[in-house]
Amino acid sequence: MSQQAIVKVQGLTKVFGQLKAVDGVSFEVEEGEIFGFLGPNGAGKTTTINMLTTLLRASGGTATIDGLDIHKHPNEVRRTVGVVPQEYTADEDLTGIQNIILCADLYGLPRSNSKPHAVELLKLVGLEDAAERKVSTYSGGMRRRLELASGLINYPKLLFLDEPTLGLDVQTRTAVWDYIRMLKVEYKMTLFLTTHYLEEADSLCDRIAIIDHGHIVKIGTPGELKASIGGDVIVVGVAETGPDISADIKSIPLVKDVKKTDHEYRIKSEVGEESSIQIIDLVRSRGLHVTKISLTKPTLDEAYLELTGRSIRDEETNKMDMFKQRVTMMRARR
Amino acid sequence: MTEDLSRSTVTTQEQVIDEEKRREAERTFRAAPQLSKSPLHGLWALTNRDLVKWYKNPIQLVISLVQPVVWLGLFGSAFNLGNFVPKTEFEATFGATNYISYLGAGMLAFIILFTAAFSGMSVVWDRRFGFMNKALSTPVGRGSIVVGKIMQSTIRSLIQAAIVLVIAVVLSMDTTHFGVLTVGGSFVMLFLMSFGLSSLFVMLALRSSDWQTQMAIINLLNLPLLFASNAMLPVAIMPGWLQSVVRYNPVSYAVDGVRQMLLGSASITNYSVLAPLWVDFGVLVVFAALLSILGIILSWRLLTK
Ligand SMILES: Nc1ncnc2c1ncn2[C@@H]1O[C@H](COP(=O)(O)OP(=O)(O)O)[C@@H](O)[C@H]1O
Ligand SMILES: [Mg+2]
Numbered sequence: 001m002s003q004q005a006i007v008k009v010q011g012l013t014k015v016f017g018q019l020k021a022v023d024g025v026s027f028e029v030e031e032g033e034i035f036g037f038l039g040p041n042g043a044g045k046t047t048t049i050n051m052l053t054t055l056l057r058a059s060g061g062t063a064t065i066d067g068l069d070i071h072k073h074p075n076e077v078r079r080t081v082g083v084v085p086q087e088y089t090a091d092e093d094l095t096g097i098q099n100i101i102l103c104a105d106l107y108g109l110p111r112s113n114s115k116p117h118a119v120e121l122l123k124l125v126g127l128e129d130a131a132e133r134k135v136s137t138y139s140g141g142m143r144r145r146l147e148l149a150s151g152l153i154n155y156p157k158l159l160f161l162d163e164p165t166l167g168l169d170v171q172t173r174t175a176v177w178d179y180i181r182m183l184k185v186e187y188k189m190t191l192f193l194t195t196h197y198l199e200e201a202d203s204l205c206d207r208i209a210i211i212d213h214g215h216i217v218k219i220g221t222p223g224e225l226k227a228s229i230g231g232d233v234i235v236v237g238v239a240e241t242g243p244d245i246s247a248d249i250k251s252i253p254l255v256k257d258v259k260k261t262d263h264e265y266r267i268k269s270e271v272g273e274e275s276s277i278q279i280i281d282l283v284r285s286r287g288l289h290v291t292k293i294s295l296t297k298p299t300l301d302e303a304y305l306e307l308t309g310r311s312i313r314d315e316e317t318n319k320m321d322m323f324k325q326r327v328t329m330m331r332a333r334r
Numbered sequence: 335m336t337e338d339l340s341r342s343t344v345t346t347q348e349q350v351i352d353e354e355k356r357r358e359a360e361r362t363f364r365a366a367p368q369l370s371k372s373p374l375h376g377l378w379a380l381t382n383r384d385l386v387k388w389y390k391n392p393i394q395l396v397i398s399l400v401q402p403v404v405w406l407g408l409f410g411s412a413f414n415l416g417n418f419v420p421k422t423e424f425e426a427t428f429g430a431t432n433y434i435s436y437l438g439a440g441m442l443a444f445i446i447l448f449t450a451a452f453s454g455m456s457v458v459w460d461r462r463f464g465f466m467n468k469a470l471s472t473p474v475g476r477g478s479i480v481v482g483k484i485m486q487s488t489i490r491s492l493i494q495a496a497i498v499l500v501i502a503v504v505l506s507m508d509t510t511h512f513g514v515l516t517v518g519g520s521f522v523m524l525f526l527m528s529f530g531l532s533s534l535f536v537m538l539a540l541r542s543s544d545w546q547t548q549m550a551i552i553n554l555l556n557l558p559l560l561f562a563s564n565a566m567l568p569v570a571i572m573p574g575w576l577q578s579v580v581r582y583n584p585v586s587y588a589v590d591g592v593r594q595m596l597l598g599s600a601s602i603t604n605y606s607v608l609a610p611l612w613v614d615f616g617v618l619v620v621f622a623a624l625l626s627i628l629g630i631i632l633s634w635r636l637l638t639k
Contacts, residue, residue, distance in 0.1 A: 053471050057638055078473040079369050085471070089464035093387045105379030106472035108370030150468070155366035 006031045006158055006190050007052065011061035014047050021047045023214035024061060029158075029192055034184055036205035037194040038304070044214040045194035046086055049162050052192075053083050066157060079107070082156030084147045086163045086194075092136040096127055099135060100150050107154040114153070121149040125179060141172035148179060159183065161193040165200060177204055198300045208300075212308045226298040228307070231256055232272025233296045236265045236279055239289035245282065252278050263291070272297070369473070376474035380482030381489070384456060388490055395494065398449065402441040402498050409566075410434030411505050427568050429599030429606030431508045438502030439520075439593045440565035443585050445498050446491040446524055447559055450531035451552045453487035454539030461543040470637060480536055480633040484626060487532040488525060495524055511598035520592040526618035527588035531559075533625035540629075540636040565589050568606050581608070587617040 007029035014022040022044040029035040037045045050056040052063055054074040062069065068076045090099045097118055104114030122131045125145035130138065135146065144164065151159055164180065165173040181204070183189045195201050201208050202222045210217045210225070218225060231254075246258045249267060254275050257268040265283075269275035272295045283290055388394060411434055419427070430436035460466040469479055499517075503509055538551050560566075562576060563585040569577050580586050590607060591614035593599045599606050608614070 055467060055470055055638065075473045078471060083468075083471040085464060085467055087464040087467075089468035091383065091387070091465055092463070093390070094383070098386075102379055102383055103468070103472065106376040106469055106474040108372070108375040108473065110367055110370070113367045154369065154472075 004031045005029060006066050007035075007063070007192065009052070009061070009063040012048065012051060012058055012063055013060035014044070014051060014056060015059040020214050022051070025209075025211070025214070025216050026061075027209055027216060027219055029190060030207075031190055032184065032188055033206040034180065034191045034193065034204055036201045036208045037192075037211050038196070038198070038201040038205075038208050038300075039194075039211035040196055043196075043211045045196075045211060046162055047214075048211075049083075049160050049192070049194060053081060053160055054078055079154060080157055082151040082154060082159040084151035084159065084161045084164060086166065088143050088147060090135045090143065090146055090150065093134065095132050095134055096122060096138070096146050097131040099146065100153055103150040103153045109154065117153065118149075121152055124152075125149045140168055141175065144168060144172070144176060145179070148176070152183075156189070158190045158192065161191060163194055163196070165195070165197065173200070180204060198304060202300045210304060210307055217307045222300060225303045225307075226300060227270070228303060231268050231270040232275075232298065234265075234267040234269055234272050234276050234279060235292075235294045235296075236267065236283060236290060237263055237292040238265070238283065239263075239291050242288045243286065245286050245288075248282060248286075249279060252282065255279075373475050374478060376472070377478040377482055377485075380469070380474070380478060381485040384483070384486035385489060388486075398445065398494060399497060399501075401448070402445050403501055405444070406434060406437060406441055406498075406502055406505055410437040410502070427570055427606060429568070429593060430597045431510075432506070434502065434505055435508040435597055436568075436593070437566065438499065438505075438507040439596055440589055441498050441502065442495045442520070442524060442592060443527065443563070443565050443589045444560060445494045446528045446588075447531060447556065447585060449491035449494060450487055450528055451535050451556050453483055453532040454535035454537075454542075454551070455545065455548055456487075457483055457536055457539040458542055458545050458548045462545070466637075476633045476637045477630040479637065480533075480540070480629050481626070483536045484529060484532040484629065487536075488528040491528045491532075492521060492525060495521070508597060511596060516595040516598075519595045523588050523591040523595075523615065523618055526615075526622040527584065530584060530618070530622035530625045533622070533629040537625070537629045537632055540632055559583060559585050563589060564608060569608055570606065584617060584621045587614040587621075590614050591618070 005028035007027075009028070010026050011024045012022060012026070013020065013024050025044075025048060037043075037048065039045055047056065051058045052065065052070060054070055054077055058071070062071070064070070065077050066080050068080065070077050090096075091102070094102065100118040100121060101114055104118060105111075109117070119128070119131070122128050125148055127142060127145055127149065130142060135143065138146065148161075148164070151161070161180065165176050168176065177200070180191060180193070184191055193204070205222065207219060207221055208225060209219045218228065220228065244260055246260050246265065249255060249258045249265060252275055254270045255267055256270060259266045265279075267275065267279060276293060276295055280290055280293065424433075425431060428436045430439075457466070460469075466479075470476075499507075535552070535555075539548055542548055562579045563583045564580060565585065569580050569586075572580065586608055590609060591611055594607060594611050594614070609617070
């Protein structure tokens, strides 16, 4: 890929006892993009982030971040990246601003800088009025935004976000998406996020890696992933049983597949809008009467189903994950 | 509480990002400063975090003082053991003029032991509530995370010990031997004991995110460390096997040293004394140094999985 890759991962692996939680994943993240890891619970998303942010030692493989090897220069990697973990990490007994300044101290930011910077970040995420309140009084959305602000305290080039909207209501979720987009557009930051929400990956990410059982199944833009399932589906209803014109329809450019039932043709096309007009013309020219027509764009949901063989909602989780997730969600709802 | 809730809902809903705010933030944001590369950066911040949480919640302090004060009041003042034994014999065995003075020194060790024991618990909570992972994702020294925990526990326990000492004096502890050197020296010994014990308990908690296990460890170690020592009763009146156990217990050396300094035990009789003062001191220095170094080494290995 390009020279601009800020994250380069080769065969990264993590084994927990018998379980290969991450099994030789390789990918690159381009500078300035929003790159998403999409997969169900237990797919290995958090484990991958933990290895890249040096919280976990990899069992195998290599990775560099901004040219720094995660094994050889862990401290430099920590200085370069920001992390917004899956669970809430703020100290509930401290105020919002105390939490951020504490983080700044842990990064070794000079106090002369960290105080104004903390105030600015709290403003950025709209928490300036709550800055002096204990975090235990925050709502879930506020906590998430506080985590976002503390992830930015060290001026990271690259920000890791692990399930940034887990358990948030729809409204708060869209707000978090806005902040994430702003970081990309305004600050030219590179973002690496994980999610098991298809809508989130679809609307937010420039490129998505679908990960399942520790393997990357496919990497591409949301459009590419959707296209990979074979394109748009056009259903044309005809009034009476006439001659079978499947073969003719199939010869229309961009059409990939045609199936005929009694009164319907189900047609897969790479670009549904273009093909549908030609299809109607063709059907009419054969003297058939068109009773209905529908065009369905493939969703990421379908792409996911096709690539992994199951829907993302059939979640398999172990007890600890469930527990952690419930705690996070309970705290998010407060 | 209700007010907080309504306010947070409001903030959640007005999610519009103010253009002006954004520009303002951007200006500071571009001016990224140099990050400190000192190996000790963040150490005081971590220590101070726990201290702030502690003094903002004085109930915790009061609860921790209840037990030593009850011991002092009940066994020291009310049932003064000295009343049951002839005075010369009491002084010879206990190396103190009355039991509350004897017990006072023991209670200083008691409060330090119990505070140190819970230093590991705070590591467990930090793991449980995610703060540990946050700290680990920053470049702060892994050793600083451990030493910060040890330091906050040591500072807290010394403050608590000072309060216990004042209470003991109020309850008529013998102050004839008190002076800058003896009180200062006692606190140096207590510092060493606290540093060593906190290192021990923090170390035992490094890998754990399970508070039940941690509670079990505390119970397993705390009472033996307290009762198999000279904190409550003199070594001389213990059975032989217990005497040899007491000699391997670092707590005994701290208590012994403190008594020699605060009560002048050595000048009353040699009988009550466990070891010469310099031996007490040496044992504690070695104990504190060994365990804290071990703690730092283990933190490098255990904090990253
Ligand atoms: N510390 C651990 N010890 C043992 N197994 C673990 C550990 N952490 C994660 N796992 C397992 O590794 C797999 C991947 O987990 P994770 O990376 O958290 O998934 P995700 O973030 O995609 O939901 C899961 O099966 C999980 O149970
Ligand atoms: Mg996860």
